Amino acid sequence: LVPVTEDVTEEGTEVKDPEPGELIEYDDPVLGVISFPVMTDVAAHTYDWDRLSENDGRLSYDTEGFRSRLGIDVSYFQGEIDWEKVKADGIDFAMIRLGYRGYGTGNIVIDDQFTENINGALAAGLEVGVYFFSQAVNVQEAKREAETVLSMLSSYPITMPVAYDLEIVSENGSRTRKLSAATMTENAAVFCRMVEAEGYEAAYYASKKTALLRYNLSELKEYGLWYAEEENAPSIPYDFQLWQYTAEGTVDGIETSVALDLYIEPREEKDEEAESGKKETGEQDSEKQDS
Numbered sequence: 260l261v262p263v264t265e266d267v268t269e270e271g272t273e274v275k276d277p278e279p280g281e282l283i284e285y286d287d288p289v290l291g292v293i294s295f296p297v298m299t300d301v302a303a304h305t306y307d308w309d310r311l312s313e314n315d316g317r318l319s320y321d322t323e324g325f326r327s328r329l330g331i332d333v334s335y336f337q338g339e340i341d342w343e344k345v346k347a348d349g350i351d352f353a354m355i356r357l358g359y360r361g362y363g364t365g366n367i368v369i370d371d372q373f374t375e376n377i378n379g380a381l382a383a384g385l386e387v388g389v390y391f392f393s394q395a396v397n398v399q400e401a402k403r404e405a406e407t408v409l410s411m412l413s414s415y416p417i418t419m420p421v422a423y424d425l426e427i428v429s430e431n432g433s434r435t436r437k438l439s440a441a442t443m444t445e446n447a448a449v450f451c452r453m454v455e456a457e458g459y460e461a462a463y464y465a466s467k468k469t470a471l472l473r474y475n476l477s478e479l480k481e482y483g484l485w486y487a488e489e490e491n492a493p494s495i496p497y498d499f500q501l502w503q504y505t506a507e508g509t510v511d512g513i514e515t516s517v518a519l520d521l522y523i524e525p526r527e528e529k530d531e532e533a534e535s536g537k538k539e540t541g542e543q544d545s546e547k548q549d550s
């Protein structure tokens with residue numbers, strides 16, 4: 260996306276002045292408030308954030324059309340986790356870091372806690388997704404990251420998204436300091452495309468700044484957005500299902516702070532899954548009675 264103060268985009272196409280009320284504002288600590296035109300070719304969400312509920316730091320979203328599940332995202336930074344306690348504390352799912360690429364070396368590394376985390380979460384009955392912290396500087400590296408992720412997942416029942424998480428590192432020696440928005444978008448697209456081709460739900464992670472300044476959302480609209488914003492409610496109009504709403508959550512079984520996430524889904528979709536589960540259970544009981 261390009262600020263409305265600009266005349267042209269990176270591709271050279273003219274930016275039309277939006278109608279009143281069709282702007283998104285981002286308050287950049289360096290540049291100040293920047294206004295962006297709302298992209299009409301990217302699907303808008305239909306959530307009513309007045310319906311968000313909060314109880315002791317835990318958010319939920321329950322309406323006639325939607326319901327939510329509460330989750331966490333973790334890596335080796337959270338240390339050893341007691342997943343049974345996590346489950347008992349009301350956590351429904353976990354997004355687990357599978358690995359990362361070094362911002363200086365460019366080497367791919369599997370998260371030290373990945374195997375223990377995914378096995379523990381699944382054994383405790385949580386639904387599981389994964390994410391990869393990317394520092395890819397071109398499409399070839401993004402493909403390699405996707406190949407690494409897919410090679411590690413074949414033996415696990417993954418029911419939550421497989422997400423691409425590229426965040427610009429500004430440290431000296433960082434390979435991504437000057438990464439262009441076009442390249443960043445291409446990297447996310449190829450990662451998601453490869454993940455989706457293997458039957459997983461693909462997503463990409465983005466804060467408000469990243470979504471507005473770093474990604475061309477029009478080129479990623481086929482994939483899920485894992486949106487991160489630590490506010491009382493998200494402030495972008497675009498559709499997403501997964502929202503990381505705080506990095507400072509507390510959960511039994513985890514000694515450090517941990518990020519909390521909401522996964523919002525259509526109510527009828529969840530009801531159909533529950534009804535299907537009841538039907539399968541009933542059929543199994545009938546078979547037992549007949550045997």
